[in-house]
Amino acid sequence: MVKHIKLVGIDKTFHTKTGDVTALKNIELDIESGEFLSVVGPSGCGKSTIMRIIAGLESPSAGTVQINEQELTGIADGAAIVFQKDVLLAWRSVLDNVLLPLDLKGITWFDRGNHITNRKKAIDLLESVGLKGFEDKYPHELSGGMRQRVSICRALIQDPKLLLMDEPFGALDALTREQMMYDLLKLSNKYKFTTVFITHSIEEAVFLSDRVVVMSERPGTILKELPIELVRPRDNKTRSNPVFNHKVHEIRDIFQSQGILAET
Numbered sequence: 285m286v287k288h289i290k291l292v293g294i295d296k297t298f299h300t301k302t303g304d305v306t307a308l309k310n311i312e313l314d315i316e317s318g319e320f321l322s323v324v325g326p327s328g329c330g331k332s333t334i335m336r337i338i339a340g341l342e343s344p345s346a347g348t349v350q351i352n353e354q355e356l357t358g359i360a361d362g363a364a365i366v367f368q369k370d371v372l373l374a375w376r377s378v379l380d381n382v383l384l385p386l387d388l389k390g391i392t393w394f395d396r397g398n399h400i401t402n403r404k405k406a407i408d409l410l411e412s413v414g415l416k417g418f419e420d421k422y423p424h425e426l427s428g429g430m431r432q433r434v435s436i437c438r439a440l441i442q443d444p445k446l447l448l449m450d451e452p453f454g455a456l457d458a459l460t461r462e463q464m465m466y467d468l469l470k471l472s473n474k475y476k477f478t479t480v481f482i483t484h485s486i487e488e489a490v491f492l493s494d495r496v497v498v499m500s501e502r503p504g505t506i507l508k509e510l511p512i513e514l515v516r517p518r519d520n521k522t523r524s525n526p527v528f529n530h531k532v533h534e535i536r537d538i539f540q541s542q543g544i545l546a547e548t
């Protein structure tokens with residue numbers, strides 16, 4: 285497969301008033317084009333920092349990020365981000381929230397043909413996550429899960445090659461979260477973007493991913509990379525597959541051996 289992202293010797297130290305905080309130490313990671321990669325690790329181990337570095341929102345203290353073999357020196361082109369908290373604009377309708385990134389670029393304003401195409405694309409995206417008929421609603425009229433679906437559609441409206449997701453389902457109830465996983469897999473299969481998915485949930489990571497990266501406590505290092513050889517499409521039966529359970533246990537065992545998870 286084609287290499288999309290390469291992290292080489294990434295360190296990150298934050299200089300704060302109370303002293304230096306080393307968040308990441310020697311992160312080496314290759315991510316293939318179209319791969320679904322999850323990062324799991326304890327709170328504060330630097331997961332969000334890795335994501336921000338890949339997005340170009342934060343620069344590393346040492347090491348380099350390469351995207352399509354080009355060293356990243358600013359904001360990553362062709363990347364979109366979804367955070368745990370949706371950041372929809374209260375005064376824009378659902379449809380206009382999805383179209384926001386294009387409006388900000390001025391794409392829809394001057395070209396009527398594009399405007400119609402983009403509206404259709406936004407409506408199709410909303411339909412594919414079960415939000416047909418909600419185009420004219422406003423964020424306050426939606427549930428948390430619906431708002432997060434709109435956020436995902438907004439991220440996808442620009443056809444990103446890379447989707448960065450920072451605990452996107454962390455604030456949702458268990459049932460909605462499960463549905464969101466199916467929705468995301470469907471979108472990922474349709475649009476074939478590369479995904480970097482940050483989560484605290486071992487099961488979620490194994491269910492969704494081609495590979496799971498397990499991180500240590502801060503300063504975050506990569507303890508292990510586990511390929512997840514479960515067939516796609518993933519469905520309810522995936523969870524009763526012995527490979528699924530084996531991988532979940534393997535990751536739990538790593539956290540236990542590190543003292544990150546203690547049974548007593």
Ligand SMILES: Nc1ncnc2c1ncn2[C@@H]1O[C@H](COP(=O)(O)OP(=O)(O)OP(=O)(O)O)[C@@H](O)[C@H]1O
Pocket residue numbers: 298299300305306307325326327328329330331332333334502
């Ligand atoms: N801008 C910043 N300035 C100072 N310290 C920071 C900054 N951003 C992150 N840190 C510190 O770096 C470490 C890693 O933070 P990060 O948010 O990447 O962890 P995380 O694994 O995503 O945590 P969580 O799972 O709790 O969201 C933490 O100790 C955090 O306090």
